[in-house]
Amino acid sequence: MTVSQTSFGSHEPVLDVQDLTVKYIGDSRSTTAVDRVSFSIGTGEVFGLAGESGCGKSTIANSIMRLLKDPAKIAAGSISFGGRDVLAMSPEELRRFRWQDVAMVFQSAMNSLNPVLTIGEQIVDIFTTHAGLSRKESLRRAGELLELVRIDPARLKSYPHQLSGGMRQRAVIAMAVALKPSLLILDEPTTALDVVVQQEIMAQIKELQRELGFSVLFITHDMSLMVELSHRMAVMYGGRIVETARAHDVYADPRHPYTQALMGAFPPLTGPRVTLSGLPDGVKFRNIPDLAEVAPGHLVAPFGAGDLSIAHGTQATDDEDAALEGAIR
Amino acid sequence: MSHSMLSTSTGSGPARTDTPALEVRGLGKSFPIGGLFSRDSVRALHGVDLAIGRGEIVALVGESGSGKSTLARCVARLERPSEGSILLDGTDVLKRDRFQASRAFRSQLQMVFQDPFGSLNPAHRIGHFLRRSLAIHGKGGRSETETQARLEQLMDTVGLQADMLDSYPHELSGGQRQRVAIARALAVEPQVILADEPTSMLDVSVRIGVLNLMRRLRDEQGISMLYITHDLASARYLADRTAVMFAGELVEEGESLDLLANPAHPYTQLLVSAVPDPARAGSYDPVRRAELRQAVMASTSCAFDGDPDQPCSGDQPVRHQVGDPGNRHWVRCHLYRPRAGAGGHALAADPAAGPSADAGISVHAGPPASAHPRKASA
Numbered sequence: 001m002t003v004s005q006t007s008f009g010s011h012e013p014v015l016d017v018q019d020l021t022v023k024y025i026g027d028s029r030s031t032t033a034v035d036r037v038s039f040s041i042g043t044g045e046v047f048g049l050a051g052e053s054g055c056g057k058s059t060i061a062n063s064i065m066r067l068l069k070d071p072a073k074i075a076a077g078s079i080s081f082g083g084r085d086v087l088a089m090s091p092e093e094l095r096r097f098r099w100q101d102v103a104m105v106f107q108s109a110m111n112s113l114n115p116v117l118t119i120g121e122q123i124v125d126i127f128t129t130h131a132g133l134s135r136k137e138s139l140r141r142a143g144e145l146l147e148l149v150r151i152d153p154a155r156l157k158s159y160p161h162q163l164s165g166g167m168r169q170r171a172v173i174a175m176a177v178a179l180k181p182s183l184l185i186l187d188e189p190t191t192a193l194d195v196v197v198q199q200e201i202m203a204q205i206k207e208l209q210r211e212l213g214f215s216v217l218f219i220t221h222d223m224s225l226m227v228e229l230s231h232r233m234a235v236m237y238g239g240r241i242v243e244t245a246r247a248h249d250v251y252a253d254p255r256h257p258y259t260q261a262l263m264g265a266f267p268p269l270t271g272p273r274v275t276l277s278g279l280p281d282g283v284k285f286r287n288i289p290d291l292a293e294v295a296p297g298h299l300v301a302p303f304g305a306g307d308l309s310i311a312h313g314t315q316a317t318d319d320e321d322a323a324l325e326g327a328i329r
Numbered sequence: 330m331s332h333s334m335l336s337t338s339t340g341s342g343p344a345r346t347d348t349p350a351l352e353v354r355g356l357g358k359s360f361p362i363g364g365l366f367s368r369d370s371v372r373a374l375h376g377v378d379l380a381i382g383r384g385e386i387v388a389l390v391g392e393s394g395s396g397k398s399t400l401a402r403c404v405a406r407l408e409r410p411s412e413g414s415i416l417l418d419g420t421d422v423l424k425r426d427r428f429q430a431s432r433a434f435r436s437q438l439q440m441v442f443q444d445p446f447g448s449l450n451p452a453h454r455i456g457h458f459l460r461r462s463l464a465i466h467g468k469g470g471r472s473e474t475e476t477q478a479r480l481e482q483l484m485d486t487v488g489l490q491a492d493m494l495d496s497y498p499h500e501l502s503g504g505q506r507q508r509v510a511i512a513r514a515l516a517v518e519p520q521v522i523l524a525d526e527p528t529s530m531l532d533v534s535v536r537i538g539v540l541n542l543m544r545r546l547r548d549e550q551g552i553s554m555l556y557i558t559h560d561l562a563s564a565r566y567l568a569d570r571t572a573v574m575f576a577g578e579l580v581e582e583g584e585s586l587d588l589l590a591n592p593a594h595p596y597t598q599l600l601v602s603a604v605p606d607p608a609r610a611g612s613y614d615p616v617r618r619a620e621l622r623q624a625v626m627a628s629t630s631c632a633f634d635g636d637p638d639q640p641c642s643g644d645q646p647v648r649h650q651v652g653d654p655g656n657r658h659w660v661r662c663h664l665y666r667p668r669a670g671a672g673g674h675a676l677a678a679d680p681a682a683g684p685s686a687d688a689g690i691s692v693h694a695g696p697p698a699s700a701h702p703r704k705a706s707a
Binding site for chain 2 (some may be wrong): 003034052053151165194195196197198199200202221222223224225227228248261262264265266268269270271273275277
């Protein structure tokens with residue numbers, strides 16, 4: 001893990017998102033869910049996107065897959081994948097782009113398996129639809145795929161309800177990598193699972209990633225998990241990226257008060273027991289400016305009074321909250 | 330212990346300070362499985378002994394299916410235990426009110442549920458929920474002014490604005506709703522609160538706030554709590570003691586800091602090793618994990634082998650002291666593996682084992698561990 005930390009493969013980005021803006025357009029007013037977000041993911045790189053529910057993480061994932069539905073509109077910006085403009089793709093191109101180039105594992109994807117088809121039939125579907133293979137060949141490949149995620153190929157004949165949650169999630173991940181995509185989008189892949197299973201799934205993904213060499217866009221709100229898995233990461237708040245850097249830099253030296261609050265929301269498993277404050281109720285950041293570089297590769301959105309931070313290990317008092325609210329405007 | 334008006338008005342003698350606020354002895358629960366005429370059952374809980382002192386927070390950790398919530402439901406009397414006793418303030422409540430929980434019981438023990446979105450009726454204002462608790466348990470005072478003052482005091486206690494009493498649940502965030510659920514539990518002035526995963530549905534940044542609130546209630550009002558969670562880090566953060574549940578039995582218990590720093594049971598080690606912690610290097614060591622998993626699935630050696638002071642055998646579960654007695658840290662003998670069919674789907678040794686292996690029926694129920702001395706220091 002530490003080895004891959006320093007080299008992210010080639011400099012040619014697999015995915016390049018520039019100034020992406022997504023709006024949910026209502027009758028009387030519209031909301032900007034994603035606001036001028038830019039990032040890129042290199043070959044074989046694991047890029048993490050952290051933030052709370054509603055900050056726009058999943059909207060970004062859905063924009064990349066072009067899965068946004070009606071009230072949501074990509075208002076500005078560009079998404080290019082391996083040099084191709086994703087936003088200009090025709091329906092036929094999109095069909096091939098999805099799953100073959102970019103695959104996505106949704107949150108609680110294990111519940112997205114069809115309950116009336118066996119696991120085998122569902123995997124075979126991918127090969128016959130997207131790769132045009134024969135049924136027999138597809139079935140053989142499906143067996144290999146299950147072995148890849150350490151599920152007995154005999155399980156091809158099982159129905160989803162006969163598998164445990166962890167096995168179903170692994171099956172879904174196997175399906176996602178079936179066509180060897182160059183980018184895998186994982187949207188909270190382990191939120192519904194227990195810690196032990198979560199750890200196994202993440203280890204599995206890391207192993208597959210090493211074997212097949214795809215890039216990963218990893219979306220979660222669990223900062224500890226993200227720091228362990230990602231090379232680089234970005235923290236989102238209210239549709240804006242407030243901080244982006246190498247994962248360990250964000251962990252060791254979070255600069256933005258929101259990042260600090262998010263880090264402070266996860267009690268450590270070692271060391272003395274200190275009081276954490278998390279994000280005080282009612283604190284809002286508004287009009288977040290563009291990112292500025294504070295250290296090589298470490299970009300932070302400038303914030304309020306400059307030296308403002310939520311100190312680790314102290315209880316945020318009402319006064320501090322007020323100061324924070326005031327300073328951030 | 331600080332005195333507040335909330336903690337003083339419970340009727341049953343608070344003089345016996347050495348009696349645990351809540352004690353569970355040899356609690357067992359099996360659910361019938363199979364068809365109408367089937368006699369098979371699955372054992373969800375077996376021989377659980379757990380005591381929560383006054384003003385103590387005990388965390389119960391384990392994976393889904395390990396029996397944590399079944400224990401909570403039994404203690405809250407939403408489920409009837411198959412065996413064992415539940416002592417609230419020294420009184421056996423299963424004997425006192427045999428068929429269903431009495432109002433007196435409810436006013437001593439309250440629950441906070443996982444889902445604040447589902448536990449508040451969307452058709453009512455926040456004030457309604459608190460008012461109802463007060464009215465049912467007769468804690469509202471004599472006049473409307475007293476009730477109103479009490480409502481405002483409750484809202485203040487949980488860190489909410491009093492004007493939110495007129496809001497509907499949908500106007501509140503998840504964290505605020507969970508605070509309302511806690512206020513509702515507090516309205517009846519309970520001695521014990523059972524909190525079943527109270528933060529797992531909340532946004533990360535407000536979770537700590539709810540945990541801090543629970544800690545403050547304990548500090549200021551001396552309320553005992555059973556905090557049920559699968560998040561070991563939060564258990565360590567909040568709870569004085571932590572008990573680990575595996576397949577319906579407690580396998581290890583101790584002071585939270587000590588337990589998580591020196592886990593003795595392979596299952597606890599497996600849980601601890603699975604928690605992502607960037608501060609700890611090399612937590613993704615597959616070889617070590619495979620060993621742990623093997624140790625959990627089929628223990629063949631015992632860490633206490635050869636110790637003449639420790640009675641050990643494969644069919645007699647024994648509780649061993651771990652480290653300093655002051656830490657009240659014990660572990661169930663490694664050799665003894667709970668045979669309950671319940672739980673632990675995550676621990677199927679290999680995927681080929683199939684789901685039928687999960688439906689095992691308990692045959693060898695060893696005598697409950699309570700036969701063995703357990704050093705309880707105050």
